[in-house]
Amino acid sequence: MSPDTERGPISLLTPEARSALDRSGYGSWRAIATADAVSLAFGFPYPESLPTARLQESTGAVLDDEGERALQYGGGAYADRLQTWVAKRETDRGIDLTDRDVLLTNGATHAIDSVCRAFLDPGDVVAVEAPTFMGSIRVFENFGVDVVGLPVDDRGLDVDAFADRLERARAAGDPTPTLVYTIPNFQNPTGTTLPEGRRVRLLELADEYDFVVLEDDAYGDLRYEGEPERPLCALDESGRVVRVGSFAKTIAPGVRLGWVVAPDPIRDAVDALAAGGTNTFTRSVVGHYCDAGHFEDAMPELRTAYADRRDAILAALATHMPDEATWTEPDGGFFVWLELGDDVDTDALLEEAIDAGVTFLPGSMFYPNDGGENALRLSFSYAEPDEIDVGIGALAAAIDAHRRG
CATH class of the missing domain: 3.40.640.10 (Type I PLP-dependent aspartate aminotransferase-like (Major domain))
Structure with a gap:
């Protein structure tokens, strides 16, 4: 029996609350963080940055x-x-x-x-x-x-x-x-x-x-x-x-x-x-x-560490990604947006990427309706620079396997 017709507490939820039951919320994706893989999924500060x-x-x-x-x-x-x-x-x-x-x-x-x-x-x-x-x-x-x-x-x-x-x-x-x-x-x-x-x-x-x-x-x-x-x-x-x-x-x-x-x-x-x-x-x-004064004192080191991670992911993308891939080159923040060929479905790619040793968030998560099916978000904020290169290499291998698959 659907939530719209059954009796009981579920039927008393607001339409917005019942709709939320059918949506894949941000929190449900946190299970990705438990994967034994390089984490490029979430915008978490790197552990040593926490004061x-x-x-x-x-x-x-x-x-x-x-x-x-x-x-x-x-x-x-x-x-x-x-x-x-x-x-x-x-x-x-x-x-x-x-x-x-x-x-x-x-x-x-x-x-x-x-x-x-x-x-x-x-x-x-x-x-x-x-x-x-x-x-x-x-x-x-x-x-x-x-x-x-x-x-x-x-x-x-x-x-x-x-x-x-x-x-x-x-x-x-x-x-x-x-x-x-x-x-x-x-x-x-x-x-x-x-x-x-x-x-x-x-x-x-x-x-x-x-x-x-x-x-x-x-x-x-x-x-x-x-x-x-x-x-x-x-x-x-x-x-x-x-x-x-x-x-x-x-x-x-x-x-x-x-x-x-x-x-x-x-x-x-x-x-x-x-x-x-x-x-x-x-x-x-x-x-x-x-x-x-601790906030201001911490900022130069934070900016340097994140800039190093940003540079690492851009260098790794240039080294490992297929020719048709494009990506943004941010002046700050935590994220790079990667777009792949139309033959790649990043929702399906995610499981293969985890098996290969890297996590990301599929692009479709970031649209209110349809969109982003061949795109993904990479966060460079959490992993160390050398891990980032390993993770992007694993992502490239997963993309290749996905296409051949």
Whole structure:
């Protein structure tokens, strides 16, 4: 009996929850991490990057300085210092916080979910880059909206193609997006970066077609070469950009801390609708860590180590991949997007690749609908450079076997 017709608790789930039962969520792919293979699947920081000793030091300092206040609702002074620290860094990026404010959240996904609660009704349209981060697609789908994909090229979101689509939708009387989600820096999964001209044009379209831009900048601090682009939030003159950041890639995923930067009324609405408060003890520990200068001290070594891994994967791809393969060459972040010939199905390839000794994520995971069947995402963040070369060699062997298979 289907969940739609049977009696009992399952039949009382919302349509969105019942739909989620049929979807392959991000979490279900974590079993790939248990494979005895070179891990190029997930965007995990490499183990030595995790600042165990510094966080232990900060934990002790918080308990010594603030005692039980740090463990109570609301936390102590260090919890508040973190918000001040994030606000200063965002100001240093050129973001005017005169009419905006920072809201700390339990990670970037909590931030995105909270923004969705503030803006989305069932049936609304959310436009995303195609491909984009699969975790965000799942969040949007939970709200019963229509998630549509926008084309991406080697410079990120194709804003001109998006403009053409908006014009056609208006002429046909079709709905236009309420929310446009973009990862402008070192995009997940492609690694591309949106140039300033496209950023400005996207904001013009937001004014013209009355939508909100959700800027996810999880990787902005991890640039390995070239000059940084100004954040969309810094270019925004109409209060249409809601910006999301995270400490997951620059401190540790386990701290589960992120933030939202938004115009004051939007920030207040997101705060009111966010489920639960942040973990104030973790805020205090990270507040001390950042206030003591440990964040800034760690960044040069992080950038160097990740740049070495990026260079290793690009060299390995050039050495091992078949002639028709193409891939992105990111200036930062964690990911390379690899496209293979039309005769390769990367969902089917994955099992063969694991047997050969390497893991990846199939491209189809990163599209709201169909797409990416002959593509895959490679993460260079976790493995050592010499392991990366071994893993790409194994991937090339799996591709060859898949074709002959």
